[in-house]
Amino acid sequence: MQAPAKELPIIAADVLARLRAQSPRVHCITNSVAQTLTANTLLAVGAVPSMTIAPEEIGVFMKRAGALLVNLGTFDGERGKASDVAIEAAVELNLPWVLDPVFVDRSPVRAAFAKGLVARQPTAIRLNRNEFFELAGVGAESGAVAAYARDQRTVVGLTGATDLVADGARLVTTANGDPLMSKVTALGCAASALVAACLAVERDVWCASAAALLIMGVAGELAAKCARGPGSFAVEILDVLYALDRDMLVAHAKVS
Amino acid sequence: MQAPAKELPIIAADVLARLRAQSPRVHCITNSVAQTLTANTLLAVGAVPSMTIAPEEIGVFMKRAGALLVNLGTFDGERGKASDVAIEAAVELNLPWVLDPVFVDRSPVRAAFAKGLVARQPTAIRLNRNEFFELAGVGAESGAVAAYARDQRTVVGLTGATDLVADGARLVTTANGDPLMSKVTALGCAASALVAACLAVERDVWCASAAALLIMGVAGELAAKCARGPGSFAVEILDVLYALDRDMLVAHAKVS
Amino acid sequence: MQAPAKELPIIAADVLARLRAQSPRVHCITNSVAQTLTANTLLAVGAVPSMTIAPEEIGVFMKRAGALLVNLGTFDGERGKASDVAIEAAVELNLPWVLDPVFVDRSPVRAAFAKGLVARQPTAIRLNRNEFFELAGVGAESGAVAAYARDQRTVVGLTGATDLVADGARLVTTANGDPLMSKVTALGCAASALVAACLAVERDVWCASAAALLIMGVAGELAAKCARGPGSFAVEILDVLYALDRDMLVAHAKVS
Numbered sequence: 001m002q003a004p005a006k007e008l009p010i011i012a013a014d015v016l017a018r019l020r021a022q023s024p025r026v027h028c029i030t031n032s033v034a035q036t037l038t039a040n041t042l043l044a045v046g047a048v049p050s051m052t053i054a055p056e057e058i059g060v061f062m063k064r065a066g067a068l069l070v071n072l073g074t075f076d077g078e079r080g081k082a083s084d085v086a087i088e089a090a091v092e093l094n095l096p097w098v099l100d101p102v103f104v105d106r107s108p109v110r111a112a113f114a115k116g117l118v119a120r121q122p123t124a125i126r127l128n129r130n131e132f133f134e135l136a137g138v139g140a141e142s143g144a145v146a147a148y149a150r151d152q153r154t155v156v157g158l159t160g161a162t163d164l165v166a167d168g169a170r171l172v173t174t175a176n177g178d179p180l181m182s183k184v185t186a187l188g189c190a191a192s193a194l195v196a197a198c199l200a201v202e203r204d205v206w207c208a209s210a211a212a213l214l215i216m217g218v219a220g221e222l223a224a225k226c227a228r229g230p231g232s233f234a235v236e237i238l239d240v241l242y243a244l245d246r247d248m249l250v251a252h253a254k255v256s
Numbered sequence: 257m258q259a260p261a262k263e264l265p266i267i268a269a270d271v272l273a274r275l276r277a278q279s280p281r282v283h284c285i286t287n288s289v290a291q292t293l294t295a296n297t298l299l300a301v302g303a304v305p306s307m308t309i310a311p312e313e314i315g316v317f318m319k320r321a322g323a324l325l326v327n328l329g330t331f332d333g334e335r336g337k338a339s340d341v342a343i344e345a346a347v348e349l350n351l352p353w354v355l356d357p358v359f360v361d362r363s364p365v366r367a368a369f370a371k372g373l374v375a376r377q378p379t380a381i382r383l384n385r386n387e388f389f390e391l392a393g394v395g396a397e398s399g400a401v402a403a404y405a406r407d408q409r410t411v412v413g414l415t416g417a418t419d420l421v422a423d424g425a426r427l428v429t430t431a432n433g434d435p436l437m438s439k440v441t442a443l444g445c446a447a448s449a450l451v452a453a454c455l456a457v458e459r460d461v462w463c464a465s466a467a468a469l470l471i472m473g474v475a476g477e478l479a480a481k482c483a484r485g486p487g488s489f490a491v492e493i494l495d496v497l498y499a500l501d502r503d504m505l506v507a508h509a510k511v512s
Numbered sequence: 513m514q515a516p517a518k519e520l521p522i523i524a525a526d527v528l529a530r531l532r533a534q535s536p537r538v539h540c541i542t543n544s545v546a547q548t549l550t551a552n553t554l555l556a557v558g559a560v561p562s563m564t565i566a567p568e569e570i571g572v573f574m575k576r577a578g579a580l581l582v583n584l585g586t587f588d589g590e591r592g593k594a595s596d597v598a599i600e601a602a603v604e605l606n607l608p609w610v611l612d613p614v615f616v617d618r619s620p621v622r623a624a625f626a627k628g629l630v631a632r633q634p635t636a637i638r639l640n641r642n643e644f645f646e647l648a649g650v651g652a653e654s655g656a657v658a659a660y661a662r663d664q665r666t667v668v669g670l671t672g673a674t675d676l677v678a679d680g681a682r683l684v685t686t687a688n689g690d691p692l693m694s695k696v697t698a699l700g701c702a703a704s705a706l707v708a709a710c711l712a713v714e715r716d717v718w719c720a721s722a723a724a725l726l727i728m729g730v731a732g733e734l735a736a737k738c739a740r741g742p743g744s745f746a747v748e749i750l751d752v753l754y755a756l757d758r759d760m761l762v763a764h765a766k767v768s
Binding site: 227 | 288292296299305306307308312316320491494496497499
Binding site: 287288289292293329330331332333359362363364365366438439440441442483484485486487488490491 | 544547548551552555556561562563564565566568569572573576590746747748749750751752753754755
C-alpha cells in the first residue's frame, strides 16, 4: 500500500470537515432521475447544490460555484448545450469539473459525446466498469485504469464492488459499500457530485476523488447495517452522510 | 372464480422470481415527477430502469430492453416524440409495451393523443377509473372493461380501491392495497412500470399484468402495516417489494 | 401581538381541516428537483397536485384547479412560457397564484423575469431573505417587508430561522421549524405549494399564507424530534403533515 492510500481515511475526514466548514456550491448538470438525491447528498455533507441547465443562467451560476458536475444521464440536446456552456465557464474560471458518463455503454451517440468531453480534460471522471470499457476500449484492470488516467491527464474514480481511484502515479482501492447501493437509483450520480464537492475544497485531485468515494462507500456500508431494504437504505445513507465524522471514517475504511 | 385467477398468487410469485433471476431492463418514457420512484420500484424487484427520452438514443436503448413503458404524465412535445419513436421500436423488435394514460380525464389534448396510442395496440394499459371513462366512454364496470380490452385487443389493468385485470376472455379482481397508496405521488406510474417489467418475463399478458398489480397491491398492504404516514409508507413499500416472496404473496393475496 | 396573529394556530387548524375536506387541486409550474416532494407535501395535507408545463394543456388544467404555484427553480424557456400561460389563466379565472422566486439572488436574468411577474401582482410571494433582498433592493426587516407587500399589493411570506408573513396592514412572526429543514432540498418549494393550497380554501390571503407557513414550521419542528438526519427528516415531515391536527398546531405554534 502506498503512503497516500494509507492516509486516505484521515485525508477524507479532513476533506469532509472542510466541506462542512466552507459549504462550497456545486453546479450540477445532471439527469432528471438523479437531481433530488444528488441535491440531498450534497446538502448532507455541507455542500450546496445548484442545478439550472438554462444556457443563459449557467455562466452566472458558475461564477460563484466551487465545482461543476457534468452527468450524461437522460441526455438530450438541452443538456448537451448546457454541458458545453458549463464546461467552458469552468475552464475559464479555472474551476474543477467532473464527468459522469452514465450509460455510455448503452448508447453510441452518448459515448461519442462523452469522448469529446474527455478530450476537454475533465478534472476527474467517475464511472463504472462497463462505462470505462466503452470509453477506454479496454477492461478496467488497475493498470489499464492508471494508464487511461495518465493518457487523458485526468483522475479516474471507478466504482463497483470495490472502488479504485487512479491518476497517472497513484492508485488506491477501497472495499467499502454494500450491494444495496446498486438497488437505489442515482447513487452513482450522487457519488460523482460528491467528487465535485471534494474538488472544491481539496486541490489534490487524486486525494479529493478518493476521499469522495471513500466517504460514499463508508456511508453506504454503515447505512446498510440499519436498512431493511432499498427504501430505508436511501434514507439511512443521507442520515449517515450527515453524521459521518473522522472516527467513523477511520474505524470503517477498507483501503488498500 | 376462474381457475387462472385462483392461481394468481403462485403465478405472481413465479413472475417475481423470474424478474429477480433475469433482471430485464424496462425502458420508461415517463413523467418527471415519477422517474425516481419508478426507477427504485423496478430496482427493488430486480429489474433495471432506463429513462432517456432523447429520440436519437431511444432506438439503441430499446434494442437491449425487455419492455417499454409509455406514461403520459407531464406530457409535452418532447415526450410525445419520444413515445412515438419508442413505440415504433417496440413494435419492430416485437417487445411488449404498456400505456399509462395519466390524467387523460383532465386534458382533451392528452386524451386525443392517448386514443391514438391505444389504436397502436399497447400490450397492456394500466389506468384508474376516471382515465378509463375518458378513454372508453363508459364507466369501469367489469363487463365494460372486458369489452374494451377485447375491442382494443389489449389487456386492461384498472387500479383503485380494488384492482381489475381483463383481456377479452379472463378477468380477475384483487382487493389488496391501502388508502395510503393514493397519498404518495406516482405509485400508479410505478405500478405501470412493474406491469412492463412482468411482461418482459411472462408472455401471457393477462398473467403478467395481473401478477404486477397483485405484487404492488400486496406490497402496499404490507407496507401500510409498518407505516406511520405517507412518508414512511413510500420507504416501506420499496423495502417490502425488495423482500417480497412466494409465501408473503400467497398468504396475503385477496383474489377473486 | 396583533389579534389575528394570536389566533393564527386556530386559523391554521381550520385551513388544514378545509384542505382535507375539500381536496383542492394545485397546479404547480415548478422545478424538476422539487416536483416529487412538492407533490407528496400537497397529498399529505389532502390537496392534489398537477404539474404539466405543456402550454397547450395548462389552460384546461387550470380550469379545475383551485390555485397556481409558479416556482422559478431550474428555470428555462419552457418553464417561462408555461408560467406566462398559467398566470394568464389564473388571472382570467380569478384564481390565486403564488410566486416562489427561487435563487433570484444568483441570476440577474431570473431576477428580471421575477420582477416582471411581481408586477403582475401574485396573490402571495414566498421567498427567503436573500431572494427578498434581490427583489426589493432592501434587507428583510419587518418594516421593509411590510412596505414591499403594501407597495406590490401582495402578501409576502418570508422563511428562514423565523418566518414572517406581511400584507400592508398585518404582520406575524413564527419561530417554529428546525435547522434540518435547510438540509433537505426543495422544502421551501414545497412550502410555497402549501401556500397555494391554503389560498384555494381561504380567501384572506394573509391568513392563508401565515397558516401555510405555520403548518410547515410546526411539522418541521415535530419531524426533527424523530429524525436522525436529513434522510429520515424528509420522511418524518410527510408523516407529520399527514397526522397534523388542531391540538398539535395549538400546542406547538410559536407565534408573535
